[in-house]
Amino acid sequence: MSVFENVINEANKKNEVNNVPPESVEVADEGEGKKSFAERMAEKKNQCYAMIDDACLNAVSSIESLRQFLNVQSRFDKYSLNNALLIFEQKPDAVKLKELAAWNKEDISVKKGAKSIMILEPSPYKGNDGKMHRGYNAKHVFDIADVEAPEDALPQPKSYEQKQLVAALVHDAPVPVCKAEKSLGEHNAIYDAKNKVVYFKAGLEFDAIFPALAKALAHAEMAKDVENYRIGEHEFAARCSAYVISQRYGVDTRTVDVYGIPQNIETMEAEDVKKVLGDVHSNVKTITARMIESLEQTQTKEQQNPNKGSKNREER
Numbered sequence: 001m002s003v004f005e006n007v008i009n010e011a012n013k014k015n016e017v018n019n020v021p022p023e024s025v026e027v028a029d030e031g032e033g034k035k036s037f038a039e040r041m042a043e044k045k046n047q048c049y050a051m052i053d054d055a056c057l058n059a060v061s062s063i064e065s066l067r068q069f070l071n072v073q074s075r076f077d078k079y080s081l082n083n084a085l086l087i088f089e090q091k092p093d094a095v096k097l098k099e100l101a102a103w104n105k106e107d108i109s110v111k112k113g114a115k116s117i118m119i120l121e122p123s124p125y126k127g128n129d130g131k132m133h134r135g136y137n138a139k140h141v142f143d144i145a146d147v148e149a150p151e152d153a154l155p156q157p158k159s160y161e162q163k164q165l166v167a168a169l170v171h172d173a174p175v176p177v178c179k180a181e182k183s184l185g186e187h188n189a190i191y192d193a194k195n196k197v198v199y200f201k202a203g204l205e206f207d208a209i210f211p212a213l214a215k216a217l218a219h220a221e222m223a224k225d226v227e228n229y230r231i232g233e234h235e236f237a238a239r240c241s242a243y244v245i246s247q248r249y250g251v252d253t254r255t256v257d258v259y260g261i262p263q264n265i266e267t268m269e270a271e272d273v274k275k276v277l278g279d280v281h282s283n284v285k286t287i288t289a290r291m292i293e294s295l296e297q298t299q300t301k302e303q304q305n306p307n308k309g310s311k312n313r314e315e316r
Contacts, residue, residue, distance in 0.1 A: 044138035048118055052082050053270040055089035060261050060273055067258070068092040070240055073281065074247040077288055081274070081281040083119045090117040096144040096155050103147050114146035157250060162206040164298055165249055169213055169287070171294035173198070175220045177213070188212035188255070191219035193229045207252040215242035215256055218283040236262050237276055241283035248288065 035043075059069040072088045075095060079087070087094050097119070100110060120136040127133045144154060160168075170177045175191075180199040184190055189200040189212035198216040200209060218241035223229035242256040265276060 041137055044118060045120070045136060048082075048086060048120055048138050051089045051118075052085045052274075055085035056270040056273040056277065059085070059088060059277065060265050060268075063258065063261065066240075066261060069277070070244050070258070070280075071247060073284060074244045077244070077248060077284050080120070081278055084281065085274075085277070086119050087117065091143055093145070094143040096153075097141040098144075099139060099141050103142060103149075106153075108147050108149050108153070110142055110147050114142060116140035116142050158295075160249070160295060162210075164295060165251070165291075166206070166210060166213070168291040168294035168298075169210065169217065169245075172290050173217055173220065174224055177217075189216040191216040191223065191231065193219070193223055193231060196220070196223070208255060210249075210251050211242050211246045211253065211256040214245045214287065215239055217287060218242055218245075221283050221286055222279055234279070236265065237279040237283070240280045241287070244280065244284045245287055245291075248284075249291075 055069075058065055060066060069084070069088045069092070072092055072094070073084050076084055076087060076097075087097070094117070097117075100116070103110065117140070118138045119141055121139050123135045123137040124132050125135045175196045175198055177198045177200065179202050180190075184199060184201055187201075188204055188208050189198060191198050198213065198220055200213060200216070204212070215238045218238040219229075219231060219234060222234050222237065236258075239256050239258055243253050243258060245251075246253045246256060265273065268276075
């Protein structure tokens, strides 16, 4: 080690990076140094958009791929559709993503040979018209599986009572949710597009009623402000939405599992597939936002009245 290395290490202590392996550092290829920062960022952004198009087609290329995408959506429901597609395309088993600097801030280092993935982040800019516009830049992130993180750093799913989850699911629903007075046949819950009501069977167990209500409510979301809404045309997106929501809260997904991809979707162009997946993303985002609001309200009430909460749990 030369004297200069000692000097540099000592002077750069406050900016020290925790054991970042050379393989994890982005290295400019030949000629890249001649490109401006804006040109490099534009190239990366274009790579992301190309991957998004590929991901749309790959997601509906097989049942296994579709389930992989839906599972990504269930773990990253707060991410945009574009980023969910990017995660699916690059690392479908990802669980928790952060930039290198964010991991290092927690004194967590990246494993040797780990490969980052690219996602998009909003980057507002002022246009020639003087107005602010929403743009996007690509950024590199690492999954928790690719860093030296302790086991307790893994995201732990919150546990909720079944009654709380059902109540949260119908909280502030866009249509009335009522017990069916007539037979629903083989269905545990349906969306009545004509009367704009969700009906459910009486006497159902949790693993039957939750996914069924999730699917019916997904239809209700997609039917808002739509004249002559046709259930059959949107059943695939509603079923996928119910699968994602059920998976997110640890509910049995067998009654809403997707066993086939409609032929018209298999032959769609990427842009049209994205619209279908966009319906799924929008349903999940809207319904889970309402659920989170309800669950947080319940948690707040229990914290304010701990004895009452304990008594209720004992009674159950």
